[in-house]
Amino acid sequence: MTMMPPKPKARPERVSLWRYMKLFRQDILSAQPARLYRAWMAEFRTPFFRSFMVNQPSLVDEVLRARPLDFPKSDRVGEGLRPLLGNSVFLTNGEAWLRQRRIIDPAFEGGRLRDTFPAIWAAGEAAVARMETGEVEIEAEMSHAAADVIFRTLFSIPIENEVAAETFHQFRAYQRTQPILNAAAFVPLPRWMPRGFSAETKRTARAIRGLIAQLTVERMALIEAGDAPDDLATKIMTTTDPETGEKFSTEEMVDQVAIFFLAGHETSASALGWALYLLALHPDWQDKLSAEAEAALAGGMEFGVMSKLKLARDVFREALRLYPPVPMMVRETVKPECFRDRDLPVGSQVVLSPWHLHRHERLWENPDGFDPDRWATENGKQCLREAWIPFSVGARVCTGAGFAMVEGPLLLAMLLRAFRFERVEGKDPVPVAYLTVRAKDGIWLKLTRR
Numbered sequence: 043m044t045m046m047p048p049k050p051k052a053r054p055e056r057v058s059l060w061r062y063m064k065l066f067r068q069d070i071l072s073a074q075p076a077r078l079y080r081a082w083m084a085e086f087r088t089p090f091f092r093s094f095m096v097n098q099p100s101l102v103d104e105v106l107r108a109r110p111l112d113f114p115k116s117d118r119v120g121e122g123l124r125p126l127l128g129n130s131v132f133l134t135n136g137e138a139w140l141r142q143r144r145i146i147d148p149a150f151e152g153g154r155l156r157d158t159f160p161a162i163w164a165a166g167e168a169a170v171a172r173m174e175t176g177e178v179e180i181e182a183e184m185s186h187a188a189a190d191v192i193f194r195t196l197f198s199i200p201i202e203n204e205v206a207a208e209t210f211h212q213f214r215a216y217q218r219t220q221p222i223l224n225a226a227a228f229v230p231l232p233r234w235m236p237r238g239f240s241a242e243t244k245r246t247a248r249a250i251r252g253l254i255a256q257l258t259v260e261r262m263a264l265i266e267a268g269d270a271p272d273d274l275a276t277k278i279m280t281t282t283d284p285e286t287g288e289k290f291s292t293e294e295m296v297d298q299v300a301i302f303f304l305a306g307h308e309t310s311a312s313a314l315g316w317a318l319y320l321l322a323l324h325p326d327w328q329d330k331l332s333a334e335a336e337a338a339l340a341g342g343m344e345f346g347v348m349s350k351l352k353l354a355r356d357v358f359r360e361a362l363r364l365y366p367p368v369p370m371m372v373r374e375t376v377k378p379e380c381f382r383d384r385d386l387p388v389g390s391q392v393v394l395s396p397w398h399l400h401r402h403e404r405l406w407e408n409p410d411g412f413d414p415d416r417w418a419t420e421n422g423k424q425c426l427r428e429a430w431i432p433f434s435v436g437a438r439v440c441t442g443a444g445f446a447m448v449e450g451p452l453l454l455a456m457l458l459r460a461f462r463f464e465r466v467e468g469k470d471p472v473p474v475a476y477l478t479v480r481a482k483d484g485i486w487l488k489l490t491r492r
Contacts, residue, residue, distance in 0.1 A: 045323050045465075045470075046410060046411065047319075047320060047323065047364050047365075047410065047411075047412050048470060048471065048472060048473060049071075049364075049401070049410065049473060071369060071397060071473060071474060071475050071479070074398070078095060078097070078395070078398045079398055079401055079402060079403050079409070080402065080403045080404055081095070081097060082096075082097055082098040082101075082382065082404075083095065083096055083097065083098060083101070083381060083382050083384070084097075085384065091389060091390065091391055092386070092387065092390045092391070093390070093391040093392075093393055094381065094384070094386055094390060094391070094392055094393065095393040095394075095395055095398070096381065096392060096393065096394060097395065097398055097399050097402055098382070099399075099405070099428040099429055101381055101382070102394055102399065102429075102431070103428075103435075105373055105392055105394060106394065106431070106434060106435045106436040106437075106438070107435055107436035107437075108436075110436050110437040110438055111136075111437075112375075112376060112377065112379075113373035113374065113375065113376075113392055114135035114136065114373065114374055114376065115133065115134075115135055115371075115372070115373060115374070115438075116372040116373055116374040116391055117133075117374075123304075125243060125244055125247035125248075126216065126247040126250060126251070126300055126304065127297060127300050127301050127304065128251070128293075128296065128297035128300065129294075129297050130142075130297040130298055130300055130301035131143060131146060131297075131298060131301060131441075132301040132304075132305065141283055141285075141286070141288075142294075142298070143441075144283050144284060144285065145278065145281050145282070145283050145289070145290060146278060146281075146298065146441055147441060148277070148281050149274050149277040149278045149281065150274075150441050150442060150444065150445065154274070154277070155345075155444055155445060155448055156345045157272070158195045158273075158274065158445065158448075159343075159345045159448065160343060161191070161194035161195045161198070161273075162191055162194070162195065162448060162449050162452060162453075163343045163452065164194060164200075165187060165190040165191040165194050165200075165201075165453075166187070166452060166453045166456040166457075167456070168187075168190060168200065168201075169183070169186070169187035169190070169453065169456070169457065170456055170457060170460045170461075172186070173457075173460075173461065173489065174489070175461075175489045175490055175491055176488065176489065177466055177486055177487070177488050177489075178486070178487055178488075178489050179484040179485065179486055180315050180318050180319070180463075180484075180485045180486070180487045181311065181312075181315040181480060181481060181484050181485045182484065184310075184311040184312075184314040184315045184318070185210075185214070185307070185308075185311040186201065186210070187311070187314070187453060188306070188307045188308075188310040188311040188314065188449075189201055189206070189209075189210045189213075189303075189307045189311075191306070191307070191310070191449055191453075192302065192303055192306045192307045193206040193209075195273060195274055195445075196273060196274045196275045196299065196302060196303075197257055197261065197273060197275050198271040198273045205253050205256055205257055208249075208253055209250055209253045209254065209303070212246050212249045212250045212253065213246070213250055213303065213304075213307075213308075215242065215246045216243065216246035216247060216250060217308070217476060217477055250300065250303075251296055251300060254296050254299045254300060254303070255292065255296050257275075257299070258275075258279075258292055258295045258296055258299065259292060261275050261276065261279060262279065262292065264276075265279060265280060274302075275299070278290065278295070278298065279295060302442070304477070305440065305442060306442050306445070306446075308367070308477055308478050309367035309368065309446070309478055310367075310446055310449055310450060311478075312365065312367040312478040312479055312480055313358065313361055313362055313365065313367055313432075313446075313450055314361075314450060314453060314454065315480075315481070315485045316361045316364065316365035316473075316479070316485070317357060317358055317361035317450070317454055318454070318457070318463050318485070318487060319463075319465075319471060319481075319485050319487065320357070320360070320361055320364070320412050321357065321454075321458070321463055322463040322464055322465045322487050323412065323465060324412055325464075327353075327357060327412075327414065328458060328462065328463065330353050331353050331354055331357060331454065331455065331458045332458045332459060332462075332492065334350070334351065334352070334353045334354065334455070335351070335354065335454075335455035335456065335458050335459040336459055337350070338350035338351055338455065339455060339456065339459060347452075347455075348448060348451070348452065351451045351452065351455050353414065354450075354451035354452075354454045354455045354458075355447065355451045356414040356415070356417050357414045357451075357454065358447070358450040358451045358454055359414070359417060359426075359430075360412060360413065360414045360416070360417075361450075362430075362432040362450075363400045363401075363430060363432070364400065364401070364410075364412065365473060365479050366396035366397055366400055366431075366432040366479065367432065367478040367479055368396065368432070368434075368478060368479075369395065369396060369397035369475050369478075369479050370393055370394070370395045370396070370397065370475075371393070371394045371395075371396070371434060372391055372392070372393055372394075373391075373392040373394065374389060374390070374391060374392065375387070375388055375389065375390045375392060376388065394431070396431050396432055397475075397479070399429050399431065400429065400430065400431075400432075402429060405425055405428075405429045406421065406425055406429070407419070407421045407422075433446070459492070460491065460492060461489045461490065461491060461492060462489070462490045462491075462492055463487045463488070463489060464487060464488040464489075464490070465487065465488075466486045466487060466488055469483075469486040471483070471484065471485045471486075
């Protein structure tokens, strides 16, 4: 018997602002009412700003694809991440963001996916060798594996490297202390006022940035000596802005590596953990993937295997639909707008929610069910184009989206080829939003070797 994938219980339709703020800080998913799974648009007012959640695909397209510069990223989310990310491409807007993308994007173009494939494969083999049978908290294992991928592809070092291991350790501590939002998300604070970060959040952010700076300085020395490996860090650090001729400074590079680590490791770990849980709930799909992986991977490391992992891709895509790692994105209006006959004043918050869009009852057939076959249906194909945005879309689409769609299916295939994953009775995970969509008490699965 299969089970329906879990989702948080929705809150009552009406709560006080104070109650909403408290729920929001604890978990932004369960703070939302159930009607958002069928609404095209919803408004939320506070004494300080107005917020509009937009689920209508044409309006999502307007904000993300058609007019992205008219809807810059809101600082209300950025405030909570700035101690770690500084002025990374994830947080900047306008000319600063355009300049950063001109330098970063070439590292992910053309044949770079093929170039990074051996490093991803090696991290997958290391994960398979490292994992043990019995009851395992799979989120921790996937965090380890995804961090290994990032360090191998960015700096050509495995997670066992001393600096890489310490960075991963500090990030785990940071993740446990930093909510996705702080007080500044609700109350406009002057620049001089403290942001309410805990001492541990600030300590771990400093530690992570210090370790990344060490790696960056060491790499700069190798580049100047003409002895640097041809990996993503070297590519980004040696790329000049075609308009200004400038390169990233060390401080700027620390900002960018911090977001690569956060986005590339944290989001992949979230998606892989949920994908394995979904497969534990659906042993028939697990067996299909295992058979596909056995056939595809038998010939060894070859980029061509990716075209053979069709089921793994569809399962990973479905996991990203049901549990999008970044559940909400917030933009801000810079001029008056009108959506669905509602006026949006300047400074309004426009919330785009992959979590609700991906489960929208008026868009998807069987929106809460696990069905990787949906991508071959007309409804699935249409929704894939219009209502599936785990990496965002448009100008601000995640630079590493193609990278993730190689890493995710490949690691799933390698793990399913080696292990069988089973649900642990009484330990079903409850999704909550920390930095990404994670399980409240972890994802516990029972592993046996195939």
